[in-house]
Amino acid sequence: MNRPEIHLSFAPELRLLAAPERREGRTALVTDGSSTLGHVIESLGVPLTEVGRLLVDGHERPASHVPGPGESVEVRPVERPQRVPGAPLRFLLDVHLGTLARRLRLLGVDAAYESEDIGDPELAARSAAERRVLLSRDRGLLRRRELWAGAYVYSERPDEQLRDVLGRFAPRLAPWTRCTACNGLLEEADKDAVRERLEHGTRRTYDVFAQCTACERVYWRGAHHAQLEAIVDGALREFGGAAV
Structure with a gap:
């Protein structure tokens, strides 16, 4: 035949x-x-x-x-911006995209991240259970049928990865509202309430703080703030959002 x-x-x-x-x-x-x-x-x-x-x-x-x-x-x-129906836009990133996860969180985007390789089946299952868009450079992982939604990250460079994801999905940006370490939400923190978590030089130099409501990590505008602010400002200029 x-x-x-x-x-x-x-x-x-x-x-x-x-x-x-x-x-x-x-x-x-x-x-x-x-x-x-x-x-x-x-x-x-x-x-x-x-x-x-x-x-x-x-x-x-x-x-x-x-x-x-x-x-x-x-x-x-896929057409851009790509709309993901049926759930708030949330992401799950595999073990190789840690820098991208932290930058998305910096912009206030809900980005769960696995810092250890938990295996393709579990990642796909978590995507389905939590209704998260799985971001990965592993094409085999993105072909798993149990995925809720997924997207291939085309570049190896974090700057280009961020622009790719923001341009493709157009998430709402709310900078400085999420913990870059754990993805939890931040809230303003009284200096006296977090004093014991600060080094002496930090207590002496800074007065404005935020704290993660999940892992309790404390944030302030330290030495790397200018670098982070450049990432935020660039994203807001190109993709819009509300400065917070």
């Missing part, structure tokens, strides 16, 4: 993820005649988390469509 041949093209934004022989535009592909379009796309290296509209001979089709002989398939990326 002859297996059907289709013609498939990935949008330029997706070609980095595709198998090398599929990066030059429209190419022929022999399928098994029973696999869904979603399965075919993921077998070529592109997680469905990155896929938007699927056009078959110019008509939109779902990922469950089984392509037939001679069909022409165009794979487009």
